[in-house]
Amino acid sequence: MEHIVIIGNGIAGVTAARHIRKLSDKRITIISAESEFFFSRTALMYVYMGHMKFEHTQPYENDFWAKNRIELVHDYVHTVETDAKKVHLNSGRDIMYDKLILATGSISNKFGWPGQDLEGVQGLVSRQDLEQLEISAPNNKVCKRAVIIGGGLIGVELAEMMASRQIPVTFLIREKGFWSGVLPMPNAEMISRHVRSHHIDLREEEEMAQIIADDSGKVKSIITKKGDVIPCDFVGICAGVRPRIEFLENSSIELQRGIMVDRYLETSVKDVYAIGDCAQQREPVGERKPIEAVWYTGRMMGEALAQTICGNPTKWNPGHWFNSAKFFDIEYQTYGWVWSNPKEGHDHFHWQHADDKRAVTIEYDLATRKFIGINTFGIRMKHEVFDVWLSNSKTVDHVVENLDKACFNPEFFEKPFKKIKQAFTTIQQIKA
Numbered sequence: 175m176e177h178i179v180i181i182g183n184g185i186a187g188v189t190a191a192r193h194i195r196k197l198s199d200k201r202i203t204i205i206s207a208e209s210e211f212f213f214s215r216t217a218l219m220y221v222y223m224g225h226m227k228f229e230h231t232q233p234y235e236n237d238f239w240a241k242n243r244i245e246l247v248h249d250y251v252h253t254v255e256t257d258a259k260k261v262h263l264n265s266g267r268d269i270m271y272d273k274l275i276l277a278t279g280s281i282s283n284k285f286g287w288p289g290q291d292l293e294g295v296q297g298l299v300s301r302q303d304l305e306q307l308e309i310s311a312p313n314n315k316v317c318k319r320a321v322i323i324g325g326g327l328i329g330v331e332l333a334e335m336m337a338s339r340q341i342p343v344t345f346l347i348r349e350k351g352f353w354s355g356v357l358p359m360p361n362a363e364m365i366s367r368h369v370r371s372h373h374i375d376l377r378e379e380e381e382m383a384q385i386i387a388d389d390s391g392k393v394k395s396i397i398t399k400k401g402d403v404i405p406c407d408f409v410g411i412c413a414g415v416r417p418r419i420e421f422l423e424n425s426s427i428e429l430q431r432g433i434m435v436d437r438y439l440e441t442s443v444k445d446v447y448a449i450g451d452c453a454q455q456r457e458p459v460g461e462r463k464p465i466e467a468v469w470y471t472g473r474m475m476g477e478a479l480a481q482t483i484c485g486n487p488t489k490w491n492p493g494h495w496f497n498s499a500k501f502f503d504i505e506y507q508t509y510g511w512v513w514s515n516p517k518e519g520h521d522h523f524h525w526q527h528a529d530d531k532r533a534v535t536i537e538y539d540l541a542t543r544k545f546i547g548i549n550t551f552g553i554r555m556k557h558e559v560f561d562v563w564l565s566n567s568k569t570v571d572h573v574v575e576n577l578d579k580a581c582f583n584p585e586f587f588e589k590p591f592k593k594i595k596q597a598f599t600t601i602q603q604i605k606a
Contacts, residue, residue, distance in 0.1 A: 177201045178483060179261060179271035181251050185469055186450030187277030188212045189476025190483070195242050197484040202243070203269060205261065207250040209301050211236055216469060218304050219331045223338040228301070254425050256443045273445045273483060276422075276433055277476070280415035280451035280467050289385025294393035295409040298332050307335075310408050314341045317407040321345075321396050323382050324413035325352050327499045330365075332410045333374050334502050344375040344404055346382055352501075358514055358535050360524050361549055365501050367530060372502050385409055415467050417452040430454055432465045437489040439479045447483075449475035459492060461511055468497060494564045495547075496557060504531055509560035510547025512537045520546060523570065525597045527552070527590055534577075534594060538570035545573045553590070555580045574598045 178194055180187045183206035191202050213231040220226050239246050250264040254274065261269045282297025284290050294310045296303055311317035320336045322329050325347030336343045349355055351362030352369060369376050381399045388394040395405045417432035428434045428442035432454030439447045448454075450472035455464045474492050481488035498507045512535055516522050521540050526533040532552035538545055545568050548560065559580035563573055578591040 175199070175201050176272045177203065177270065178273050178275065179269055180204045180275040180277055181254075181261070182206060182277035182279055182450070182452075183209065183212050183246070184215060184277060184279050184450060184472060186279075186472030186476045187275060189473050190275055190277065190449060190480050191244050191476075192242075193477050193480030194483055195244060197480060199243075200483075201245075203245040203247060203271075204239075205247045205249060205251055205263070205269070207248065207264075210246065210248050211239070213301065215299075218298070218301070219335050222304060222307060222335045228304075251421055254422060254427070254446075256426050256446060259445070271445075274447070275479065275483075276427075276441070276446065276448040276452060277450045277472070278418040278421075278452045281418050282411050283414045283416050284411060285413065287382060287384055289387060289393065289396075290411065292385055292387050292393045292409075293391055294407060295385060295411060297411045297415075298328055298335075299415060311336065311339070311341055313339055317341050319344065319404070319406045320408040320410060321382075321404055321406045322410040322412055324411070325349060326412055326414060327353075328415075329410070329412035330369065330501050332412055333369065334372070337372055337374065341408075342373075342375070344377065344406070345369065346377050346380045346398065348379065348381055350378050352376070352378075355514055357549065358512065358522055358524065360526065361533060361535055361551065362514075364526065364530060364533055364551065365504070368501060368504055382409075415451065417454070417465065419452055437491075438482055438487060439475060439490055440482075447479055449479055455490070459490065460495075462492070462495060470497065494561055496560070501551075504552050505554060507550045507555055508547065509555070509557070510537070510545070510564050512547040512549045517546075523574070523598055523601060525590075525594045527593075532590060536570055536573065543569040543571060545570050548573070553581060554583045556582050 178200050180191055183204050187204060191204055194200060194202055211232050217231040221228050252262045252264050254261055259271050282299055296306055311320060319342045322332050322345045333343050333345050351359050352365040354362035366376060383397045383399045385393055386395045393409050395403050397403055419429055419433055422429060426443055427446060433441055433448035433452050434456055435441055435448050435453045436456055439449055441448055451467040458464045478488045478490050494510055496509045516537055519540055520537055523536045535549040537547045545563055574595055578589060
């Protein structure tokens with residue numbers, strides 16, 4: 175019986191295992207040292223905030239894996255020997271495979287800051303990070319101030335987590351406007367204001383130079399590049415993530431920033447595949463980045479690879495870009511492409527509600543009026559509607575006219591679509 179070994183039990187690896195089992199009777203083994211059972215990584219923040227217990231983040235009962243004949247091995251992988259098709263574990267055990275799936279995820283970026291390995295300095299990616307956070311910042315008596323470095327999605331989650339326990343937070347971001355490398359400036363400035371409204375000391379255009387230790391080797395302050403000294407008991411490193419691939423550096427598998435894969439998600443070595451955060455596309459799909467550390471991407475890669483493993487070769491073809499996140503209590507969705515600055519030949523239509531918590535930005539082609547993408551803030555939208563509009567190359571005029579049909583907010587939600595249409599019409603008349 176063909177043996178499929180999967181390293182990593184995150185959304186990519188587990189999705190691949192589940193779909194391989196649906197399609198076949200192959201032997202499946204998942205190896206992970208992070209946790210015994212699969213859990214929802216996006217729910218870690220809610221465990222810290224007290225909304226759920228860790229066991230509530232597990233979508234499946236513990237007996238699900240045995241029932242579905244998926245063997246779980248709780249161990250670290252030391253090395254992979256591709257010539258012998260063998261995985262070496264830290265415990266000394268070796269596991270043979272016929273096909274190997276690398277789904278090892280990512281770890282926090284570090285950029286060589288002095289003091290970055292001190293006690294009280296960490297990222298927030300793994301279950302172990304959450305457990306360490308409970309030690310370093312359990313309350314505002316142990317942690318009198320936290321400093322968060324990096325203005326991405328993990329950073330804003332960590333700021334919300336700290337605020338939930340009344341821990342004062344200083345938040346350093348390089349950009350002017352939160353996440354303005356991704357968001358158009360009106361959106362970025364709105365999120366900056368929203369973060370500050372939650373009593374977060376958000377400092378824009380500021381970076382960390384070094385971390386200072388106390389006599390016991392624990393963080394006591396940071397120094398910014400502008401020379402400011404900020405006393406703190408915790409430093410959250412949230413300056414992006416990178417693929418977890420160090421254990422493969424002496425293997426025959428081709429690596430760059432991630433594990434190089436083709437459109438079938440196969441590496442440079444036959445019968446070895448990579449999916450999720452650790453995979454790097456040789457030929458990026460459309461405007462997508464070669465590495466996508468996104469939950470949806472990992473899930474879809476797992477589904478596609480399961481087809482290939484089970485005899486139905488399937489290219490990685492993710493369709494239109496979409497993502498979602500939350501900035502404190504503002505929900506964000508994006509469909510298609512909205513660049514921080516419109517691409518050449520494109521324009522942005524921007525609308526913002528007077529409450530400073532709801533906004534829409536649409537990117538479109540000036541010549542053809544083709545709809546390129548949309549960002550929404552505080553307005554829940556239906557993925558399938560935008561998927562159809564993007565596939566059918568609808569115009570920006572069609573999208574604005576029919577935005578209400580894409581909304582799935584509750585019945586008594588104040589729908590702002592008439593105001594959006596009026597603003598769009600006024601702007602188009604001015605530009606005409």
